[in-house]
Amino acid sequence: MNRARYTRSSILTIVPLISKVWGYPTYMASTTQSMETRISAGFIEEMALVIFLVLLGGVFAGLTLGLMGLDETNLHVLLQTGTETEKKNAKKVMSLLNRGRHWVLVTLLLSNVVVNETLPIILHDVIGGGWQAVAMSTALIVIFGEVIPQSICVRYGLTIGAKTANMVLVFMYLMYPIAYPTALLLDYFLGESHGTVYKKAGLKTLVSLHQAVSPTDVDALTMDEVTIISAVLDLRSKAVSTIMTPIDDVFTLSTDDILDEAVVDKILSHGYSRIPVHAPQDPVNFVGMLIAKHLITYDPEDAVPVKDLQLSTLPETGPDTSCLDILNFFQEGKSHMALVSNNPGAQNGAIGVITLEDVIEELIGEEIVDETDVYVDVHNKIRVVRRQTGARRGSSRLTRLLSLHRNSHILKTAPNGKSTTVTKPVADSSAKAYGATENHHDSHSETQPLLH
Missing domain, CATH: 3.10.580.10 (CBS-domain)
Structure with a gap:
């Protein structure tokens, strides 16, 4: 009886103490009530907005690197020699960039900044604010808003740029009051971009980089083609x-x-x-x-x-x-x-x-x-070291023809069936015939008739 009374009194003493130190009943009740209030007030809508902002920021960050990384010279090459899909995509991107590369750049950067600055504000309302909102927004922006989108757009910049050209054009006009004047200032101080123009030394290096590694690669340049192109580029500077x-x-x-x-x-x-x-x-x-x-x-x-x-x-x-x-x-x-x-x-x-x-x-x-x-x-x-040709009919026909004019001895068969050598009369046996050259490699095949 005394033991039961002691246990009851101990529990009655510890529970108020725990409740006082940790505030468990009051805190849990208030937290549960707060979460229910947030969910009921539009928690799902706010989370959807966070996801949308992260994806939109990733699009702007990826397009900034993807579109600005497209060289105008390369786009012109694709317009002339690319596949039908590449020609179509290059035409869309060229149409967008021709409105002003700096205008496109300022629009994408400004839009990305607006999205990245809005994201922590939304997260503040979702998770209760403080450093948690800053940490989570930073992680989302770095991973899903910078690294992954830029990696994708670097590899598929032309295709993604063509697909999003109309969207970028809409944002260009939405940001027009700020983006266009800024772009004009950049054009004035930096000048307009006209693509990469290679000098002779750069072209020679570029050509050598396109030399075929495998002989079966018919679209790549052969060693002879690389040599000829390099020699042509040096022709003007050589005296x-x-x-x-x-x-x-x-x-x-x-x-x-x-x-x-x-x-x-x-x-x-x-x-x-x-x-x-x-x-x-x-x-x-x-x-x-x-x-x-x-x-x-x-x-x-x-x-x-x-x-x-x-x-x-x-x-x-x-x-x-x-x-x-x-x-x-x-x-x-x-x-x-x-x-x-x-x-x-x-x-x-x-x-x-x-x-x-x-x-x-x-x-x-x-x-x-x-x-x-x-x-x-x-x-x-x-x-000169000349290669000796064989006595084949196709390659030695001209040789035998010249030999008939050069040799002074002709093989002739006598009526009795015996072979005799008849010497062709010449004016001077020590002098060569007109137009002849010395040759000590006459073979028996060269004395044979031209036609069989």
């Missing part, structure tokens, strides 16, 4: 003196040289189509050039001097002339060879010659070796 043939390495003739069979054979063996001609005893005073094709009807037995033949004009240019300018001159058709001189128009100062082939080699970034070239590199005396 003719850097690619010309020095005058000491040029095959020339004097006006007093006699075009006998030995000289004509020497011209043909060198294989040059144009030969500069200088005055007698003055190897730097050039008076014209002899075009080798004019010798087709010439008979070496006439033995006339070079000055009596038809000589073409040999244009002159300075050593600082760009390769692009000399190429434009060659395209006029007046001449495909020019004399490089320190004193153009004077009787001295010749330092080299430049031809259309030299410019084209510089244009494609590689050497061109024709059938008559002896050297790949005249300066370093690097000779």
